[in-house]
Amino acid sequence: xxxTTQPISMDSYEGQEVNITCSHNNIAxxxxxxxxQQFPSQGPRFIIQGYKTKVTNEVASLFIPADRxxxxxxxxxxxxxxxxxxxxxxxxxxxxxxxxxxxxxxLQVKP
Amino acid sequence: xxxxxxxPKFRVLKTxxxxxxxxxxxxxxxxxxxxxxxxxxxxxxIHYSVGEGTTAKGEVPDGYNxxxxxxxxxxxxxxxxxxxxxxxxxxxSSYSSGRGLNAEAFFGQxxxxxxx
Numbered sequence: 123x124x125x126t127t128q129p130i131s132m133d134s135y136e137g138q139e140v141n142i143t144c145s146h147n148n149i150a151x152x153x154x155x156x157x158x159q160q161f162p163s164q165g166p167r168f169i170i171q172g173y174k175t176k177v178t179n180e181v182a183s184l185f186i187p188a189d190r191x192x193x194x195x196x197x198x199x200x201x202x203x204x205x206x207x208x209x210x211x212x213x214x215x216x217x218x219x220x221x222x223x224x225x226x227x228x229l230q231v232k233p
Numbered sequence: 234x235x236x237x238x239x240x241p242k243f244r245v246l247k248t249x250x251x252x253x254x255x256x257x258x259x260x261x262x263x264x265x266x267x268x269x270x271x272x273x274x275x276x277x278x279i280h281y282s283v284g285e286g287t288t289a290k291g292e293v294p295d296g297y298n299x300x301x302x303x304x305x306x307x308x309x310x311x312x313x314x315x316x317x318x319x320x321x322x323x324x325x326s327s328y329s330s331g332r333g334l335n336a337e338a339f340f341g342q343x344x345x346x347x348x349x
Contacts, residue, residue, distance in 0.1 A: 154335045165237075165323045165340025166276065209275065215335040219264045219283040221325070222292065223276040 126210045131228040137194030140197045142227050147191050153213040155186060155193045159205045160226070169208075170195070197229075205231045237260050239324050239341035246314045246348045254344050256324030261313040264340070265307035267291075267299060269320040276323060282307055283329070312347045321345050321346040 127145040134140045146155070154173050158166040170177055171182040172193070183196040197204055207226040215221050240255040256265065263284050268276040268291075279298040290317030293326045296318060298310045307326075311318060322344045330336040 156335050158338075160276075163343070165343060166326065166338075167340065168337040171335060171337075198314075207275070211335075213280075214336070215238075215327075219276070219281060219329065220291075221266055221281070221338055222278055223268070223328070225275045 126212055126224050127229045128208075128210050128224065130225060131230070132198055133230050133232060135173075135232050136201055137199050140200050140204070140229060140231075142195045142197075142208055142210075142229070144195070145190055145192045145212070146212045149190050149212055150214065152217070153212050154215070155184065155190075156211045156215070157182070157184065157222070158193050158211065160209065162206075165205075166209060168222070175213045200229075200231045202231050202233060206227060237326055237339050239306060239322070239344050241344060242342065243345050244347070246311075246346065248315060248325055248348060249314050250314050251310070252314065252346075253311075254322055254346075255322075256307045256309070256326075256341060258307075258326040258339070260326060260328070260339065261304070262326035262339075263304070264336075264338075265301065266325040267297070267307065267309045268323045268325070268344075269293065269318075271320050279309065279322075294336045307319040307341055316348045319346060319348045 148170040157172040160166040177184045185194045264279045267279040272273040285304040324341040325338045326338040327338040
């Protein structure tokens with residue numbers, strides 16, 4: 123499994139765009155990049171997933187450069203309710219079944 | 234549609250006692266997982282299963298045992314509880330997507346366990 127590195131914490135204000143970058147230098151050819159969000163006292167929930175270039179859904183965008191050694195989760199115009207821990211996962215999880223979470227990035231959105 | 238259900242939601246154990254946490258999913262998922270989450274920390278994988286009758290060790294398996302006798306259930310056992318096992322335990326499940334796109338994992342609501 124590719125090791126991931128992401129900031130421990132970030133602060134933002136309501137209405138701003140937040141970008142959380144994850145480094146995964148030893149990503150393998152078959153690995154996908156997946157992001158989860160966890161609110162306090164709840165289990166994580168899937169946000170977005172990608173292999174290369176850009177993926178966008180109703181919650182976030184995921185930017186992956188050509189070398190795939192990093193990825194950036196972008197949250198447009200955050201609100202207080204986006205305060206959560208965000209986890210970056212990299213692996214061939216669908217094939218191996220091994221789902222490993224790192225430390226995650228704690229995002230605090232302030233009014 | 235219940236999704237992933239964990240039983241119990243809260244439990245207090247005395248050191249040395251045993252207990253079993255039950256995880257049940259109604260989505261016919263092949264993969265199931267048990268995690269623990271300590272305050273201010275990320276989730277750590279205890280054990281996981283890629284199908285009925287199979288289990289595998291995760292990152293922190295010591296002190297825990299698991300069984301997957303039925304596809305929909307994944308049991309986590311503590312044979313002799315220790316204060317270091319005080320934590321919130323999460324169960325999750327996902328389908329097997331094979332090589333390529335990773336299937337979304339669905340989590341239960343958690344079990345808060347305190348060992349005194």
